[in-house]
Amino acid sequence: MSVLLIDDEVLVRRGFRHALEEAGLAVVGEAAGLVEGLRLAQLRQPRVVITSDVTGLARLRACAGGVIALAGEGSDAWLHQVLTDGARGFLLKRASHEELLAAVRAVARGHAYLCAEVTGRLLDRFEILPPPEEVDRGLGLLSERERQVLARMARGRSNDEIARELYLTCATVKSHVSHILAKLGQPNRMHAALFAQRLGLLSRTG
Numbered sequence: 470m471s472v473l474l475i476d477d478e479v480l481v482r483r484g485f486r487h488a489l490e491e492a493g494l495a496v497v498g499e500a501a502g503l504v505e506g507l508r509l510a511q512l513r514q515p516r517v518v519i520t521s522d523v524t525g526l527a528r529l530r531a532c533a534g535g536v537i538a539l540a541g542e543g544s545d546a547w548l549h550q551v552l553t554d555g556a557r558g559f560l561l562k563r564a565s566h567e568e569l570l571a572a573v574r575a576v577a578r579g580h581a582y583l584c585a586e587v588t589g590r591l592l593d594r595f596e597i598l599p600p601p602e603e604v605d606r607g608l609g610l611l612s613e614r615e616r617q618v619l620a621r622m623a624r625g626r627s628n629d630e631i632a633r634e635l636y637l638t639c640a641t642v643k644s645h646v647s648h649i650l651a652k653l654g655q656p657n658r659m660h661a662a663l664f665a666q667r668l669g670l671l672s673r674t675g
Contacts, residue, residue, distance in 0.1 A: 470577050471497045473513065475506035475520035476539060481562050485519065488566040494573065507532075516577045519560070526554040535576035548587060558582040567624065575625035582625055585666045610652040618645040622658060623665035 472489055474482045474496060486496045497513045500506035503522040507529065510518055516534040520526075529536050537558035538551040548559055558576045560568060561584055568584050575582040611619065614635070621631045628642045635642075646658065655661040 471515040473515040473518045571625040623662040
């Protein structure tokens, strides 16, 4: 999987490169600005571009599998704009290694990814979570294994990846996912993942 980094802060690029390469992902280029970033994107056709310069999202999308917008902070209006312009993911520059890797893997597979902080704001705004008593009751119904599967869903893992990490068969993982959705009353995998992020399950589950 190939990644291109575009940001004007050397330390940000260096930190992201280290985290990505340590996880076995290939960083095929770095750029401080959009002009050089576009040149590298056209030349190397990365699977994912991570960029803090969002003025050329459409042009970056034309030569990359997916684009993740990067910011020091991000208002809801700004987030709405970059997603409308074609970003498939959003990260804050202070993102953890875990969030960075989850975002890249999700976007590389054609999925969307929002960092946990932004997800929490959106969930608060659109009231995706059920009442607290329903949350407690739903989580109480999950087995320890189902909690582990749910946490990995929230990190952007596919069923195949979850199966490998937990030493399960894909059929078993699919069964766990079905049980999780039923127990939590969530309509699909995305809502269940957002649910887990909002509850902070990622930091509490290995």
